[in-house]
Amino acid sequence: MIGMEDWITIRNLKKRNPRLGSRKIAELLGISRNTVKRALAMETAPTYSRQQQTNPDIEPFSEFIKQSYLVKKHKVSRILKDLQSKGFTGSRSALYRHVERELRPQREAQNVKVYQPYETQPGEQSLYDWSEYTVPIAAVLTKVHVHLAILGFSRKKVYTGSLAVHQSDVFEALEDSFHQNGGVCERLQVDNAKVFVENASREHFRWNRRFLDFCGFYGIKPTRSLPYHPWSKGKVENPFSYLETHFIQGNCFDSFEDFLSKLKQFELEVNNTIHSVTRKKPSELFELERQVLLPLPVDPITGEKKRYIGYKEEFRKVTCDCLICYAGNRYSVPHYFARSEVWVRVSKGIYLKIYSQKNKLIATHRLSTGKGDVILDKEHYRGYRNTIDRDTFEFSAKKLRDRFASSYPALEEFIQSAKAQKRVSPAYNLQRIAGIFEHYHPEDCILTMDNCFTYNCFAANFIQGFITHNAKRQPPVSVQRFLWAEQPAIPTQKVKRDLKEYRL
Numbered sequence: 001m002i003g004m005e006d007w008i009t010i011r012n013l014k015k016r017n018p019r020l021g022s023r024k025i026a027e028l029l030g031i032s033r034n035t036v037k038r039a040l041a042m043e044t045a046p047t048y049s050r051q052q053q054t055n056p057d058i059e060p061f062s063e064f065i066k067q068s069y070l071v072k073k074h075k076v077s078r079i080l081k082d083l084q085s086k087g088f089t090g091s092r093s094a095l096y097r098h099v100e101r102e103l104r105p106q107r108e109a110q111n112v113k114v115y116q117p118y119e120t121q122p123g124e125q126s127l128y129d130w131s132e133y134t135v136p137i138a139a140v141l142t143k144v145h146v147h148l149a150i151l152g153f154s155r156k157k158v159y160t161g162s163l164a165v166h167q168s169d170v171f172e173a174l175e176d177s178f179h180q181n182g183g184v185c186e187r188l189q190v191d192n193a194k195v196f197v198e199n200a201s202r203e204h205f206r207w208n209r210r211f212l213d214f215c216g217f218y219g220i221k222p223t224r225s226l227p228y229h230p231w232s233k234g235k236v237e238n239p240f241s242y243l244e245t246h247f248i249q250g251n252c253f254d255s256f257e258d259f260l261s262k263l264k265q266f267e268l269e270v271n272n273t274i275h276s277v278t279r280k281k282p283s284e285l286f287e288l289e290r291q292v293l294l295p296l297p298v299d300p301i302t303g304e305k306k307r308y309i310g311y312k313e314e315f316r317k318v319t320c321d322c323l324i325c326y327a328g329n330r331y332s333v334p335h336y337f338a339r340s341e342v343w344v345r346v347s348k349g350i351y352l353k354i355y356s357q358k359n360k361l362i363a364t365h366r367l368s369t370g371k372g373d374v375i376l377d378k379e380h381y382r383g384y385r386n387t388i389d390r391d392t393f394e395f396s397a398k399k400l401r402d403r404f405a406s407s408y409p410a411l412e413e414f415i416q417s418a419k420a421q422k423r424v425s426p427a428y429n430l431q432r433i434a435g436i437f438e439h440y441h442p443e444d445c446i447l448t449m450d451n452c453f454t455y456n457c458f459a460a461n462f463i464q465g466f467i468t469h470n471a472k473r474q475p476p477v478s479v480q481r482f483l484w485a486e487q488p489a490i491p492t493q494k495v496k497r498d499l500k501e502y503r504l
Contacts, residue, residue, distance in 0.1 A: 006035070079095070120152040126187070128150075131148075131240045145161065146161050146243065150239065160177070166195075168347075189224070191225050315343050316342055418433065429458075436467065445467070
C-alpha cells in the first residue's frame with residue numbers, strides 16, 4: 001500500500017523533473033521501482049478502505065431485511081422482532097450497523113425529490129403566509145405574528161405584524177400589501193389554514209366562503225398548496241428563516257408600535273438587497289411588475305380606493321353620550337354619530353377601529369386590557385353644544401323621536417339619511433320636515449317616510465308635495481290657549497267714514 005506522503009513526493013519529483021525515470025526516483029527515495037510506477041499511474045490520492053464483511057448472523061436474512069426496510073418501510077425495531085421470530089440469534093447492534101451501513105443510503109436516495117424551478121410572469125402570482133415569534137416588548141416576552149405577502153416575479157416583500165391571527169387580521173395584512181403595492185396579482189397562493197380553506201381534502205375540498213368573497217372583491221383567483229407540499233410556497237416560506245436570523249434574534253422593542261416601525265425598516269432593507277435567485281434587487285424588478293398589476297377597486301363617487309368590509313360583522317349602537325361598548329369597556333366616537341349605528345373591528349390585535357355606516361374610519365382606540373374602563377378622545381367632543389338650540393339638527397331629531405320612536409322602527413335610519421342627503425344644511429332640512437309632520441296624522445307621516453326610502457329622496461320639498469297629495473286622515477287637533485282669550489272682550493264701536501278719506 002502506497003502512503004499518502006510517498007504518493008505526493010513521487011508525483012512532485014516527476015512533475016518538477018520530467019526527465020527523471022522511475023529507477024532514479026526509486027534510488028532517491030529508497031523505495032522499490034514498482035512502488036514508483038504504481039504511484040505515477042494513480043491519478044487520485046491513495047485511500048484506505050476496509051473490506052466490508054457481512055455479519056454471519058445477518059447474512060441468511062439479508063434479503064428479508066432489505067425488503068422490510070426499503071419496500072415495506074418498516075422500522076428497525078419492527079424488523080428485529082420479525083427476525084427473532086424467524087430464528088435470528090444476532091445482537092440488536094449488529095442489525096442496526098447493517099441497516100446504517102448498507103440500507104440507509106439507499107432509502108435516503110429513494111426519498112430525494114427533484115423539482116424544476118418555477119418562475120412566474122410579472123403580475124401573475126403573489127404568495128402569503130404568517131409565522132409566530134416570541135419577542136421582548138417592553139421587557140416582557142410577547143407572542144407576535146408576522147405576516148408576509150410577496151410578489152412571485154419581483155420578490156418584493158411586505159411585512160406586517162399583529163398580536164392575533166384571526167381572519168380579519170389576515171385580510172387586513174393582505175389589504176395592506178395590496179394598497180402598498182398599488183395593485184394585485186392575478187393569483188394568490190395560500191396554504192390550507194382555516195381562514196382560507198374549510199375542507200382541505202382532495203375529495204371534498206372547499207374554500208372558505210368569506211375568503212372567496214374577499215378574492216372576488218379584488219378580482220383575484222385563489223390557489224392553494226397541497227398538504228405536505230411545502231416546496232410549492234418556498235418563495236414565501238424561505239424568507240421567514242432570514243427574518244428570524246436577521247431581525248428577530250437578539251432584538252428587543254420598546255413597544256408594539258416600535259416593533260412595527262422597525263419591521264418596516266427591515267422590509268426596506270430586504271427589498272433593496274440583491275436576491276440570490278434573480279440577482280437583482282426586488283425594488284428594481286417591482287418597477288416592471290407594478291405596471292401590470294390589476295387595479296384596486298375604486299369608489300365611483302369619491303374616487304378613493306375601496307377596502308373590503310365583508311368581515312366587519314360586528315356593529316354597535318352609539319349612545320347619546322357618544323360612546324360604544326366593546327369587550328366590557330366603552331370607547332368614544334365623534335359626537336355627530338350619537339344615536340347612530342357603527343361598525344367595529346379589532347386591528348392587529350391591539351387597536352379598535354370604528355367605521356361609519358358609509359364605511360369611513362371615524363375613530364381608532366388602543367384596546368383596554370381591563371374591564372369597565374371608559375376611553376375618551378377629547379377631539380370627539382370638540383364643537384359639541386350641551387344646550388340644544390332650536391335651530392340645531394338634534395333639536396329637530398328629538399321632536400321626531402318623541403313622536404315616532406315607538407311606532408316607526410326605521411326612524412333613526414330616516415333621520416340619518418335626511419342628514420346625509422342634505423350635507424349643506426341638514427339642520428334646516430330636518431327642521432322643515434318636523435314642521436310639516438306637525439300638521440298631519442302620524443300614519444300619513446309614516447307612509448311618507450316609507451316612500452322616502454322607496455324613491456331615495458329625503459328633501460323637505462319632496463315630503464311636502466307627497467304628503468299634501470296623499471294624506472287621507474284628519475290631522476290631530478291641538479287646542480292653543482292665548483293670553484288674550486282669557487281677557488274680557490273689548491267693546492267695539494261702529495265708525496262710518498266718508499269715501500273721500502281713502503283717496504290718494
